[in-house]
Amino acid sequence: MASRVKVNVLFFASLKEDLGVSEIELDVSMLAGRSDLLDALTNELGTECVAPLLAENISIAINRNIEKGDFSLEAGDEIAFLPPITGG
Amino acid sequence: MASRVKVNVLFFASLKEDLGVSEIELDVSMLAGRSDLLDALTNELGTECVAPLLAENISIAINRNIEKGDFSLEAGDEIAFLPPITGG
Amino acid sequence: MDVIRVQADDFSLATEYEACATEAGRDCGAVAAFVGLVRQADDDAKVVGLHLEHYPVMTEESIEKIVHEAHQRWSLQHIRVVHRTGALNAGSQIVLVVVASSHRPDAFAACEFIMDLLKTEAVFWKKEIRSDGEVWIKSTAGDYDRRDGWKNTVASSLKR
Amino acid sequence: MDVIRVQADDFSLATEYEACATEAGRDCGAVAAFVGLVRQADDDAKVVGLHLEHYPVMTEESIEKIVHEAHQRWSLQHIRVVHRTGALNAGSQIVLVVVASSHRPDAFAACEFIMDLLKTEAVFWKKEIRSDGEVWIKSTAGDYDRRDGWKNTVASSLKR
Numbered sequence: 001m002a003s004r005v006k007v008n009v010l011f012f013a014s015l016k017e018d019l020g021v022s023e024i025e026l027d028v029s030m031l032a033g034r035s036d037l038l039d040a041l042t043n044e045l046g047t048e049c050v051a052p053l054l055a056e057n058i059s060i061a062i063n064r065n066i067e068k069g070d071f072s073l074e075a076g077d078e079i080a081f082l083p084p085i086t087g088g
Numbered sequence: 089m090a091s092r093v094k095v096n097v098l099f100f101a102s103l104k105e106d107l108g109v110s111e112i113e114l115d116v117s118m119l120a121g122r123s124d125l126l127d128a129l130t131n132e133l134g135t136e137c138v139a140p141l142l143a144e145n146i147s148i149a150i151n152r153n154i155e156k157g158d159f160s161l162e163a164g165d166e167i168a169f170l171p172p173i174t175g176g
Numbered sequence: 177m178d179v180i181r182v183q184a185d186d187f188s189l190a191t192e193y194e195a196c197a198t199e200a201g202r203d204c205g206a207v208a209a210f211v212g213l214v215r216q217a218d219d220d221a222k223v224v225g226l227h228l229e230h231y232p233v234m235t236e237e238s239i240e241k242i243v244h245e246a247h248q249r250w251s252l253q254h255i256r257v258v259h260r261t262g263a264l265n266a267g268s269q270i271v272l273v274v275v276a277s278s279h280r281p282d283a284f285a286a287c288e289f290i291m292d293l294l295k296t297e298a299v300f301w302k303k304e305i306r307s308d309g310e311v312w313i314k315s316t317a318g319d320y321d322r323r324d325g326w327k328n329t330v331a332s333s334l335k336r
Numbered sequence: 337m338d339v340i341r342v343q344a345d346d347f348s349l350a351t352e353y354e355a356c357a358t359e360a361g362r363d364c365g366a367v368a369a370f371v372g373l374v375r376q377a378d379d380d381a382k383v384v385g386l387h388l389e390h391y392p393v394m395t396e397e398s399i400e401k402i403v404h405e406a407h408q409r410w411s412l413q414h415i416r417v418v419h420r421t422g423a424l425n426a427g428s429q430i431v432l433v434v435v436a437s438s439h440r441p442d443a444f445a446a447c448e449f450i451m452d453l454l455k456t457e458a459v460f461w462k463k464e465i466r467s468d469g470e471v472w473i474k475s476t477a478g479d480y481d482r483r484d485g486w487k488n489t490v491a492s493s494l495k496r
Contacts, residue, residue: 012461175294190353204375210443
């Protein structure tokens, strides 16, 4: 079994409201990818709670860079779930 | 002979510098048109001095409206010779 | 009521912006502003200053016409135009345009439109006082192109 | 050095304009500025205020990227962007962009470009607090159209 690492997961705006939490620490396997991350979040928060994170218009940023494809998590990574943005 | 009326003639910017005068009062015949006006100015200022007024890029305003065609002057009219404008 | 002033005195963007916000009211979502200044550098010769001449009343009327056309083209709450005349040193403020609207596209377009038309349609004469002499400035081909560009945008298609 | 600030506190156009003029130096001939405000009216329901959320560091970096692209497209002397976060009442200032250039077309284009990209590319979330409830705002089709319009203007053709 791969070694486990801790990552920080942030939820913003409507997601923060939907989930009722802005930040959680999560145990994931070293080099976990997108689906591993979502599995770990489902374990932690429950299927229903995770549903909003799966919507098509939600972006994932790893260490503040939007990742459109897959990724490999490392210890201390900051993962953020971002609803559609609008400034100005 | 047509009755005479007095009109005011203004010169701006480079024309004021060229002619050395910013405003003159002129006697013209009632209902004088464009060529009558230029004749009267030539009599008053001399051929050489009037030359800059005849340049293609000089506009004439009667009572602050640009007149591209001919016109008929009346007593008290304010005639202005305008070099190319640029604001802003 | 819009504000159009032609004056020798300097102006304050802060004051005009505050006045604009007050006039525009609570539907105002966007204020676009522009200030033109006397640049020192122009090609090789240094610009020491400008001398700006105008034709009282006709100049104000020429600006009113531009402002009126801006209102016809866009939804605007308030417009302020302040244009200086007389002797201006390098670095001085020359002209200010402030436009308030509900939406930013209207505010931006109107502010730029007004500036573009001031260049070619407002009754001012501008002499550059340069290190190598004095030159009466004319609108450039670029200035006329920018003015003509607005003619090709049909007012109704721009109006929301 | 350009200035980018994300802050809860209000800002002053006057202060930012003065700072911009100082930074821009004597080649500056044009300052374009924009202030976005919380509009009260939006369709039928009254907007009481906005709640603005951001993602510290990522938000600033997203603005830096926009400002960097503006410099690549136009000749600009100085850019200032101030964007507020937190709870803002109707009538409050939200965002300020000030751009200094030698020439007005560059200043106008860059100021509008930055505002257009802030709408779709800057990492903020905006919730309208309305008389009939709270709504997280999304960029509109018009916002995306305006952003995409800039993609079609080739940077090199705009640069003087």
